[in-house]
Amino acid sequence: xxxxxxxxxxxxxxxxxxxxxxxxxxxxxxxxxxxxxxxxxxxxxxxxxxxxxxxxxxxxxxxxxxxxxxxxxxxxxxxxxxxxxxxxxxxxxxxxxxxxxxxxxxxxxxxxxxxxxxxxxxxxxxxxxxxxxxxxxxxxxxxxxxxxxxxxxxxxxxxxxxxxxxxxxxxxxxxxxxxxxxxxxxxxx
Amino acid sequence: xxxxxxxxxxxxxxxxxxxxxxxxxxxxxxxxxxxxxxxxxxxxxxxxxxxxxxxxxxxxxxxxxxxxxxxxxxxxxxxxxxxxxxxxxxxxxxxxxxxxxxxxxxxxxxxxxxxxxxxxxxxxxxxxxxxxxxxxxxxxxxxxxxxxxxxxxxxxxxxxxxxxxxxxxxxxxxxxxxxxxxxxxxxxx
DNA sequence: ACTGTTATTAGTACCTGGTATTAAGATCTA
DNA sequence: TAGATCTTAATACCAGGTACTAATAACAGT
Numbered sequence: 264x265x266x267x268x269x270x271x272x273x274x275x276x277x278x279x280x281x282x283x284x285x286x287x288x289x290x291x292x293x294x295x296x297x298x299x300x301x302x303x304x305x306x307x308x309x310x311x312x313x314x315x316x317x318x319x320x321x322x323x324x325x326x327x328x329x330x331x332x333x334x335x336x337x338x339x340x341x342x343x344x345x346x347x348x349x350x351x352x353x354x355x356x357x358x359x360x361x362x363x364x365x366x367x368x369x370x371x372x373x374x375x376x377x378x379x380x381x382x383x384x385x386x387x388x389x390x391x392x393x394x395x396x397x398x399x400x401x402x403x404x405x406x407x408x409x410x411x412x413x414x415x416x417x418x419x420x421x422x423x424x425x426x427x428x429x430x431x432x433x434x435x436x437x438x439x440x441x442x443x444x445x446x447x448x449x450x451x452x
Numbered sequence: 453x454x455x456x457x458x459x460x461x462x463x464x465x466x467x468x469x470x471x472x473x474x475x476x477x478x479x480x481x482x483x484x485x486x487x488x489x490x491x492x493x494x495x496x497x498x499x500x501x502x503x504x505x506x507x508x509x510x511x512x513x514x515x516x517x518x519x520x521x522x523x524x525x526x527x528x529x530x531x532x533x534x535x536x537x538x539x540x541x542x543x544x545x546x547x548x549x550x551x552x553x554x555x556x557x558x559x560x561x562x563x564x565x566x567x568x569x570x571x572x573x574x575x576x577x578x579x580x581x582x583x584x585x586x587x588x589x590x591x592x593x594x595x596x597x598x599x600x601x602x603x604x605x606x607x608x609x610x611x612x613x614x615x616x617x618x619x620x621x622x623x624x625x626x627x628x629x630x631x632x633x634x635x636x637x638x639x640x641x
Numbered sequence: 642a643c644t645g646t647t648a649t650t651a652g653t654a655c656c657t658g659g660t661a662t663t664a665a666g667a668t669c670t671a
Numbered sequence: 672t673a674g675a676t677c678t679t680a681a682t683a684c685c686a687g688g689t690a691c692t693a694a695t696a697a698c699a700g701t
Contacts, residue, residue, distance in 0.1 A: 269648090270647095270648070270649095285512075286509070286512075288686085288687065288688090289687075289688075290686095290687080298649075298650090299649070299650050299651080300650090301649070301650055301651070301652095302648085302649060302650075304688085304689085305648085305649080308689095314687070314688055314689080315687065315688075316505060316508075316657090316658095316687070316688075317688095319505075319508055319509050319512045320475070320508050320512075322511075322512035323474075323475075323508045323509075323511035323512040324475075339561070363579075363581075368581060370568075370569070370572075371568050371572075371581065371582035371585070372528070372561060372564055372565035372568040372569060372582075375561055375564050375565070375568065375585070376561035376564070376565065379559075379560050379561040379564065380559070380561060383559075383560070390552075392552075392557060392560065392589070392592065393560035393561075393589050394588075394589055395586075395587065395588045395589065396560070396564070396585070396586075396587045396588075396589075397584075397585075397586045397587075398584065398585045398586075398587070399583075399584045400581070400582050400583055400584065400585075403581065458677095459676095459677070459678095477657085477658065477659090478658075478659075479657095479658080487678075487679090488678070488679050488680080489679090490678070490679055490680070491677085491678055491679070493659085493660085494677090494678080497660095503658070503659055503660080504658065504659075505658070505659075505686090505687095506659095
């Protein structure tokens with residue numbers, strides 16, 4: 264079944280081509296893969312790949328929400344556990360966009376963002392803002408690694424809450440932070 | 453000239469509608485604004501607004517680069533001045549995505565990201581990573597405000613560099629931070 | 642060598658969301 | 672009432688598809 268193998272590899276190449284550049288039309292794909300446009304369409308059908316316009320649309324929508332989830336979401340990372348006023352756990356997988364090209368290590372502020380947003384989230388108040396933060400980055404975090412952050416409220420004084428956060432990768436500490444969070448008032452950030 | 457006013461306000465509404473939801477077709481716009489589809493098309497022509505597919509495409513492309521510039525770019529914010537190994541200045545305008553809904557204030561980690569990436573950028577080395585950070589948020593920063601961060605290298609010890617960062621809005625201090633940055637090696641983040 | 646299956650290509654009708662152009666009415670203004 | 676502006680209609684055309692039918696090519700098993 265040589266043809267089947269050909270077909271499979273072509274469909275794989277199709278998949279890769281579209282991952283690399285989702286803006287390719289069937290026409291262009293047909294040229295690149297040296298088959299007819301109908302074959303491309305059958306392939307897309309079999310692979311469940313939508314047409315150009317749909318792909319572009321999904322990109323446009325998806326990028327929007329991804330942007331928000333990175334910069335505007337309530338918690339950076341995925342909230343795994345939350346006991347308001349006491350402790351919280353979140354998980355963040357390091358993606359390509361978070362990594363410094365040269366060092367291939369996650370940029371510090373992403374780890375900070377995870378820890379900071381978790382420290383804010385754990386506070387049981389309408390409005391909570393970071394007042395001060397003291398952070399230690401213990402070791403690099405690489406692409407694809409999953410960072411688990413644990414936040415623990417250690418005390419409070421008036422509307423000031425003290426939260427310590429510890430982030431781990433595979434049981435290894437990668438970040439330790441002490442946060443002071445302001446609750447309710449709009450005095451500071 | 454009642455018609456002219458009508459036209460202007462309609463075009464303004466058109467503009468706003470598309471800002472709010474760029475995925476609207478001319479058909480839908482015509483319905484919302486209670487004019488014919490031709491009028492919508494003339495309006496788009498006059499306003500220089502491209503057709504739906506083009507808008508979506510631009511969103512898809514633009515969102516990609518925006519994502520990168522927020523999370524993967526070399527410096528968070530706009531680099532205004534840079535003297536490698538000495539000092540650097542960057543500017544960051546607070547956009548809607550950076551703001552906490554309830555507090556209407558910029559989330560701490562955005563200010564941190566600006567300061568941290570600036571502290572890293574100012575170091576004259578192939579690879580620079582944050583080792584420790586101590587940050588104080590002095591006051592809230594609101595939507596649309598422009599944060600100017602200044603980083604100053606205050607000393608070094610081996611491959612450890614000490615950088616202090618001060619961020620201001622309208623001459624008012626909003627963030628003060630002390631960073632320790634590792635240069636070259638891949639020891640820590 | 643013949644047959645059945647799978648793979649590929651071709652062709653056609655139709656769809657959405659447009660552009661571009663021409664022409665006809667509507668609306669107001671001087 | 673004439674002229675300018677605005678709005679709507681109608682039509683031809685386009686890209687980039689879907690959906691379907693049919694013909695042909697390539698090979699496998701017997």
